[in-house]
Amino acid sequence: MMVAPPPIIAVDWIxxxxxxxxxxxxxxxxxxxxxxxxxxxxxxxxxxxxWRRAAEDVRANAPFQRLRLSLLxxxxxxxxxxxxxxxxxxxxxxxxxGAEKIALLIDRSGSMGAMDGxxxxxxxxxxxxxxxxxxxxxxGGGLFAGPAPSIMVIAFASEAIVLCPxxxxxxxxxxxxxxxxxxxxxxxxxxxxxxARSFAAIGGEDGAASTSVPAVLEVYSDxxxxxxxxxxxxxxxxxxxxxxxGEDSPNVGIGAVAVTRLPESPGEVRxxxxxxxxxxxxxxxxxxxxxxxxxxxxxxxPVDLGAATQDADxxxxxxxxxxxxxxxxxxxxxxxxEVRVTADxxxxxxxxxxxxxxxxxxxxxxxxxxxSFVLRSVIQGMSPASFETxxxxxxxxxxxxxxxxxxxxxxxxLEQVTVQSMARGRYLMFGSAPVGTSIVxxxxxxxxxxxxxxxxxxxxxxxxxxxxxxxxxxxxxxxSDSDVVVEASEGPMILTLSRGPLTLVYVPFDPIDTExxxxxSFVNFTANALAWLAAGGLxxxxxxxxxxxxxxxxxxxGAQSPRAQFSSGTTAPLSLLEGGRFTLGPLRRAGTATIAxxxxxxTGLSTSIAYAVNMDCQAEGRLDTALELxxxxxxxxxxxxxxxSQSVWQWLLLAAALVLLLEWWxxxxxx
Amino acid sequence: MxxxxxxxxxxxxxxxxxxxxxxxxxxxxxAGKIHGERRSRRRGQSVEFADFRNYAHGDDLxxxxxxxxxxxxxxxxxxxxxxxxxxxxxxxxASASMDFGTPNKMQYARRxxxxxxxxxxxxxxxxxxxxxSDDRIERLTGLRGRRRTREMGQWLLQLQxxxxxxxxxxxxxxxxGGQGRGVLLLISDFLFSDGFEKGLRSVxxxxxxxxxxxxxxxxxxxxxxHGLLGDLRLVDSESAAxxxxxxxxxxxQQYRDRLDAHVASLREYCVRRSxxxxxxxxxxxxxxxxxxxxxRRGLLA
Numbered sequence: 021m022m023v024a025p026p027p028i029i030a031v032d033w034i035x036x037x038x039x040x041x042x043x044x045x046x047x048x049x050x051x052x053x054x055x056x057x058x059x060x061x062x063x064x065x066x067x068x069x070x071w072r073r074a075a076e077d078v079r080a081n082a083p084f085q086r087l088r089l090s091l092l093x094x095x096x097x098x099x100x101x102x103x104x105x106x107x108x109x110x111x112x113x114x115x116x117x118g119a120e121k122i123a124l125l126i127d128r129s130g131s132m133g134a135m136d137g138x139x140x141x142x143x144x145x146x147x148x149x150x151x152x153x154x155x156x157x158x159x160g161g162g163l164f165a166g167p168a169p170s171i172m173v174i175a176f177a178s179e180a181i182v183l184c185p186x187x188x189x190x191x192x193x194x195x196x197x198x199x200x201x202x203x204x205x206x207x208x209x210x211x212x213x214x215x216a217r218s219f220a221a222i223g224g225e226d227g228a229a230s231t232s233v234p235a236v237l238e239v240y241s242d243x244x245x246x247x248x249x250x251x252x253x254x255x256x257x258x259x260x261x262x263x264x265x266g267e268d269s270p271n272v273g274i275g276a277v278a279v280t281r282l283p284e285s286p287g288e289v290r291x292x293x294x295x296x297x298x299x300x301x302x303x304x305x306x307x308x309x310x311x312x313x314x315x316x317x318x319x320x321x322p323v324d325l326g327a328a329t330q331d332a333d334x335x336x337x338x339x340x341x342x343x344x345x346x347x348x349x350x351x352x353x354x355x356x357x358e359v360r361v362t363a364d365x366x367x368x369x370x371x372x373x374x375x376x377x378x379x380x381x382x383x384x385x386x387x388x389x390x391x392s393f394v395l396r397s398v399i400q401g402m403s404p405a406s407f408e409t410x411x412x413x414x415x416x417x418x419x420x421x422x423x424x425x426x427x428x429x430x431x432x433x434l435e436q437v438t439v440q441s442m443a444r445g446r447y448l449m450f451g452s453a454p455v456g457t458s459i460v461x462x463x464x465x466x467x468x469x470x471x472x473x474x475x476x477x478x479x480x481x482x483x484x485x486x487x488x489x490x491x492x493x494x495x496x497x498x499x500s501d502s503d504v505v506v507e508a509s510e511g512p513m514i515l516t517l518s519r520g521p522l523t524l525v526y527v528p529f530d531p532i533d534t535e536x537x538x539x540x541s542f543v544n545f546t547a548n549a550l551a552w553l554a555a556g557g558l559x560x561x562x563x564x565x566x567x568x569x570x571x572x573x574x575x576x577x578g579a580q581s582p583r584a585q586f587s588s589g590t591t592a593p594l595s596l597l598e599g600g601r602f603t604l605g606p607l608r609r610a611g612t613a614t615i616a617x618x619x620x621x622x623t624g625l626s627t628s629i630a631y632a633v634n635m636d637c638q639a640e641g642r643l644d645t646a647l648e649l650x651x652x653x654x655x656x657x658x659x660x661x662x663x664x665s666q667s668v669w670q671w672l673l674l675a676a677a678l679v680l681l682l683e684w685w686x687x688x689x690x691x
Numbered sequence: 692m693x694x695x696x697x698x699x700x701x702x703x704x705x706x707x708x709x710x711x712x713x714x715x716x717x718x719x720x721x722a723g724k725i726h727g728e729r730r731s732r733r734r735g736q737s738v739e740f741a742d743f744r745n746y747a748h749g750d751d752l753x754x755x756x757x758x759x760x761x762x763x764x765x766x767x768x769x770x771x772x773x774x775x776x777x778x779x780x781x782x783x784x785a786s787a788s789m790d791f792g793t794p795n796k797m798q799y800a801r802r803x804x805x806x807x808x809x810x811x812x813x814x815x816x817x818x819x820x821x822x823x824s825d826d827r828i829e830r831l832t833g834l835r836g837r838r839r840t841r842e843m844g845q846w847l848l849q850l851q852x853x854x855x856x857x858x859x860x861x862x863x864x865x866x867x868g869g870q871g872r873g874v875l876l877l878i879s880d881f882l883f884s885d886g887f888e889k890g891l892r893s894v895x896x897x898x899x900x901x902x903x904x905x906x907x908x909x910x911x912x913x914x915x916x917h918g919l920l921g922d923l924r925l926v927d928s929e930s931a932a933x934x935x936x937x938x939x940x941x942x943x944q945q946y947r948d949r950l951d952a953h954v955a956s957l958r959e960y961c962v963r964r965s966x967x968x969x970x971x972x973x974x975x976x977x978x979x980x981x982x983x984x985x986x987r988r989g990l991l992a
Contacts, residue, residue, distance in 0.1 A: 060924040066788035067882040074945035
């Protein structure tokens with residue numbers, strides 16, 4: 021790895037032309053005045069004849085006698101030079117002289133919330149202050165200043181946001197920095213760098229033509245950035261790392277929390293906690309368990325935590341970890357279970373982790389079709405709350421009688437059948453193509469194997485389709501509201517459809533005709549599909565989110581006045597999409613977000629749903645700042661904060677005043 | 692050294708005690724107008740025998756030694772040491788250039804003239820004082836005896852340095868002043884714009900035993916040490932002429948060389964005309980000057 025040379029402290033001139041003009045217009049006249057009319061002190065002597073002759077002799081022997089050093093002239097020249105330098109407004113900097121564009125990338129990830137600032141402030145506060153000082157220094161030239169570089173402000177955490185495109189307005193850039201809000205997200209800078217490159221290439225906000233000089237990237241961060249290894253600098257690109265924060269990492273946090281209901285007592289849950297310590301020495305901490313904010317349990321004795329250690333192979337720092345269990349706590353469905361460490365540390369966001377208690381029972385599932393043994397066994401193995409089977413005719417009759425009948429089930433499984441109405445409801449459909457949707461069948465394909473699998477899709481978690489071979493499959497053409505998850509050369513093999521109150525997972529072949537039921541992936545896929553559909557095609561609410569995630573779901577039909585309430589105490593109205601769907605977020609901060617509503621078809625049941633958002637203590641809990649940014653091909657050493665954009669013109673003016681004082685004193689002594 | 696306001700301040704009793712033991716000595720023997728106490732090498736009438744010589748035609752027969760004529764049958768004339776008075780002339784430069792320096796040259800000149808005049812008075816010499824300044828020559832002549840001391844002191848106290856001195860005219864006036872012959876003390880800084888040569892030439896060879904006492908203040912000898920440095924506009928104390936000088940170390944050294952050359956030329960000129968020359972720095976104790984320096988130079992005994 022090539023290591024970049026340490027930063028050289030250079031001088032950046034805010035108004036070099038003004039300084040040069042002042043120097044050029046004052047120093048020669050001073051010399052001329054000194055030659056033409058010296059400020060001579062008048063002294064009476066007995067006779068001047070010897071002095072006159074002596075001066076004439078010296079002048080004759082030294083034609084440039086007047087150029088001989090005079091202390092007063094030297095002091096005056098020195099004072100004038102200092103004033104000229106002050107007007108030029110030099111700044112101790114990192115060689116940014118000539119920089120036309122500067123992109124300020126400010127880290128607002130979770131670790132930047134550590135309270136180790138100079139005045140008990142967070143790292144983000146310090147970063148914002150330093151960035152604002154930097155802008156004021158660059159644009160602080162005043163009357164004599166030359167053109168200041170354009171400044172862009174980007175805040176980055178798990179995603180980067182342009183708060184201010186390249187602008188010459190310092191006020192706009194400062195306002196953008198002041199508007200940066202803290203998050204508890206992970207830190208990734210790649211998006212911010214790409215944004216800076218893109219904006220630099222397309223020019224400023226005024227549409228001015230871009231230059232070929234890349235923007236200087238000034239990063240204000242603690243250096244704990246996740247995607248640095250994948251970032252490489254382009255030719256001529258410069259990065260300045262303003263290191264924010266201290267060198268210690270006295271942090272203890274909750275790494276993970278999970279709850280499971282006790283089979284023997286569904287009203288109770290068992291809480292599993294993983295506690296993480298980034299301290300360099302062993303420590304202890306108590307754990308508190310709260311349910312909906314109410315303290316219900318404390319560990320009987322402090323939990324022992326080992327010190328963070330260096331990994332022998334990779335050299336990476338590994339936190340000390342330990343597990344703890346709270347057995348048998350009575351928790352209602354949908355309640356927020358929170359585990360909190362009591363140890364004092366610099367970062368509060370990871371001191372607590374929350375999880376929403378799962379529902380007391382399983383899903384309500386209806387199976388329409390022949391009710392094959394395979395599918396029935398899989399569904400029953402998931403311990404559903406209710407499981408009913410219908411013939412196609414019975415189902416059609418029930419829907420004809422009550423169009424809202426599908427809403428009585430979390431998921432309706434259609435096995436090789438076609439129902440008359442699929443206007444609403446959540447369906448897992450195998451075999452025959454649906455009717456009344458945008459999915460259009462156009463024949464049958466044989467000997468089909470998957471070619472493209474979207475493994476990141478929630479349906480595909482722990483699903484391996486490498487051994488899937490389908491002898492015969494209905495060929496369909498997806499509509500505009502469809503989303504293909506698994507695709508073969510002959511067409512979609514698994515796709516989803518979402519249209520208003522209808523959510524569908526469609527598998528255009530019968531699993532019975534394949535060996536898939538004998539593979540583990542079939543069970544996992546079915547479980548994923550049932551959970552995904554039950555959540556309205558969205559992640560389940562009882563799965564903790566990470567900061568930066570979006571909470572999404574579906575409210576019951578007829579739900580009114582939905583609003584979001586956050587653990588910080590703020591509330592906001594919630595807009596519903598078609599079919600009662602909603603999205604909330606991204607949720608930037610750790611805590612809980614609760615969506616509450618009034619009315620709805622499920623009157624008498626719950627009228628709120630909570631989402632837990634937990635900070636990733638493993639990734640953001642390490643607080644000791646990095647000394648350098650280790651990029652893919654080189655490293656950028658941290659810029660000492662004292663040398664960052666330090667204006668020195670005030671000191672130059674003070675020095676000039678002192679020199680003038682000294683000159684006055686010398687003059688007084690001579691007169 | 693404070694500015695003397697009274698005669699007592701001009702010549703204190705302790706210095707007077709030292710001066711009472713001194714006398715002014717002339718290297719030459721001159722005939723006085725009356726028989727004085729002074730022993731001269733000029734032979735004449737006195738009670739102290741000096742020598743014999745052959746009689747020449749026209750000699751006074753009263754001085755023929757008839758006893759020798761009786762024994763040797765030849766005429767010899769008896770010669771005696773003649774005792775005569777000494778005219779002590781003290782000329783003080785009272786030009787504006789003398790009012791300079793620390794200690795002030797004019798004050799030093801007053802005290803020096805007072806001391807030397809006192810020596811002359813207590814030894815019954817005829818003491819005459821001259822001062823020259825601003826084209827004016829003041830004089831106080833015919834002083835003799837200790838009782839004239841106060842008069843002499845008051846005359847010196849009223850001298851005020853001013854203007855540009857005409858040294859040549861002053862010397863001519865002294866030479867033609869009919870003061871008789873004796874010792875002439877010229878007390879001055881000899882910083883004359885028109886030179887000192889003509890003046891000294893007019894008093895040399897006029898029967899005076901001439902002493903040129905050149906007073907220089909420490910400020911003049913080493914101006915750099917006394918803060919005369921930097922960019923200066925120097926004003927001549929006599930002519931008010933201004934000279935702009937950047938008193939660098941080179942210029943100051945050149946000035947000192949010039950001053951040394953000036954002193955050397957004065958000394959050379961004096962030596963060639965049998966004039967004694969003594970540079971007196973005004974920081975020198977007056978008693979040391981009188982008892983040590985001037986005794987060594989043969990002025991006092």
